[in-house]
Amino acid sequence: MKKRYLKRVIDDILKERLEMIGAIVIEGPKWCGKTTTAEQHAKSILKLQDPDKSKSYLKLSEVKPSALLEGETPRLIDEWQMAPVLWDAVRNSVDNLNEVGLYILTGSTSVNENEIMHSGTGRIHKLIMRPMSLFESEESNGKIAIMDLFNSPNMDINGVKSELSIEELIFASCRGGWPDSLNKKTKKAQLFVVSNYVDNICESDVSTVDGVKRDPQRVRTLLQSYARNISTLASDETIIKDIRANFTNISKPTYYSYIDALNRLFVINNVPAWNPNIRSATAIRSRAKKEFIDPSIAVALLGLTPETLLYDLNTFGFIFENLCIRDLTVYSTSIDGKIAYYRDKYGLEADCILHLKDGRYALIEFKLGSNEIEKAAENLIKLDNLIKQNIRDYKINIKEPSFLAIITGGELAYTRADGVKILPIGVLR
Template sequence: MVVKYLPRILDDDLEKCLTMIGAILIVGPKWCGKTTTAEQHANSVLKLQDKDNYKSNMMWADIEPSRLLKGDKPRLIDEWQVAPVLWDSVRTSVDESEDYGLYILTGSTVVDEDSIMHSGTGRIHRMLMRPMSLYESGESNGQISIMDLFNNPDININECESDLTIDDLIFAACRGGWPDSLNQKTREGKLFVAYNYLENICNTDVSAVDGVKRDPDRVRLLLRSLARNNSTLAKDQTIIDDMNANFMDISRPTYYSYVDALKRLFVIEDNRGWSPNIKSKSAIRSGNKKVFIDPSIAVAALNANPESMINDLNTFGFIFENLCIRDLSIYTNSHGGKVSYYHDKSGLEIDCVVHLRDGRYALIECKLGNDGIEEGSQNLLKINGLIEKNDKLDNPTFLAVLTGGKYAYTRPDGVKVFPIGCLR
């Protein structure tokens, strides 16, 4: 079966970077499409985990690693972390050739830096690839560009409409942004990919990442607890207590070991708190929220499905926020986009603070239904009022409520409301 390649937003960034630096490292979770995307830009390919050539590849990596670098450039080295010595070989090759666009490396785990001699700074540029956004999977119509809003906050969005129903949105979040899920012919097959991913993580990958044997059942329990507390400020002890209700011997060091392994596999990541210097009467909470790289992992960890999510929209509201964080991160990535949150002890919070490399930022609330738009807008205006009183802090470029609804519009108070099904 010939599968059509669906372009990724990372394609343009990758092509541009290949003209500016010797090597590119693409990291991200397994199955998110790193290899397929890299192959679109490579003129030769080395797959280190190819079973037919694995032994000989490892032999050359040990004896003469530079031999594995021979081939038309750019040369793709897939899953390079299988032979960490190649990192230093690539760096040396880049130094000697003084040319750009020589190598593309892909990897699904964060490598222990003790296994490499040099950081690669200035020679190897790191790019994070996430699973597909709704625009990349063809479900968002892309009528509203997040970067257009940054560049022209007064742009008219009032005629934009999403094509997604709430059922469509729930299914997309449960299925996730895994490219293989789009190749499946049946609804069951599309949903199965995320569950299969979860099982691989629990049974194999979480132990293989650093050679430390970990109990698959405890990994499942940890992921389920994280999913129940997805996009919340639940403390580590809350998660540990939740796990100890089933396993009485989960110590803090063991817990942190499991969490670290999941981060190294790009299963979960930290969403950091934003601590602006504003005159708030309440202390600002700056701890990290743990969110999933893709909302479908949380759904699978909860052993949920679209039908159960439809019947529990409160839980799906947190899944929706995770979906928004994923897509906002993808759409702003080429501009150094980072997503954080704001929360103070009075309960005032903003779901997403989107920062760009050039210092601009936007405040965005994520509200699944229309009922939350007013509350979200008022939160945004309160924070904006505090910011305006501070001469040393730039005002946000725009305020917005990102919804699961149908229509986009600008409120009289200036807050923009738009559906995630229109965003790109």
């Protein structure tokens, strides 16, 4: 039986960009749906991993790479990074044909730029694809669009309801946004997908990404430490100390080579600090916040289950933050939204600064339950007032926040008397 295709946020973006530029490269983690989505837009396909033809394709790429580009356009070249020379072949073809919508390249690793001759600027446009958001997996009803909040900050959201129970939210976080998991018949099989993904990363992918052999157990130990420190500002030294408890001889260069490989595989998704030039730069925390591309990776690494997390909501709060970051990044993809966080030594913080390409931004906190909403709102308002004071007194070159929001695992959306919006994750898109 043919699997039903669930539309992705990136679909409309891909369709639009194919009408603007010669080639699109879609990068992202394995199993997030890149090939399936690209196939919806392609008219011919070259799969470099085809076991029957892979060797022939790679040999041909060495002799005459342009031959692999022959086919009806848009032509999909899947896992193109197996033959990096195809990048320059595509760039050259786009130059010669001077047309748009010619090629779609997909890849599960970012390529070392030393392996390609030219950047492709103006000819090849890069899109990052992530695992499915709750709206894409049809678990959020999508009644409130993040972009609508930017365009109409005073829109009425009162009474909009999420149908997502806490049990369903926890399971969705444990299962993750891997499209293949949604096609499994049992919950056990759905959870196995991410467990298998983690095994593949540790056992093979982290070594094949750049041809450097790495110890699978060290990789797993590193990732487990990352998982224990998810959604925190834990230092690299903290992670290294964890690893050295099991492997005393790991050096910092070795550690950073592992981190580089995991970044290239799109496993790690650290959140940078936001520095809006308010107060003193030395007062603002600048360390990256530890996150994964999908919260399910942390769950699998820590051996957690939906049942254990239901009785450990403190731990689930950190997983929930990773889930929210994944979804907000997906929802703001159409206008190149970026995620950061703010925290200073005076105690002011915002779990998320979602800023758009046009300079608008929102201050957002993530709180699983209602008992922390009051403190979170107080923090957001203090930060909002600080920004406005700096704009007024010091003429800093920054806009005022478009809106303040707290994203929760609750049921009802509403706007508080102080203007802070309460948004259940199950109503967003």
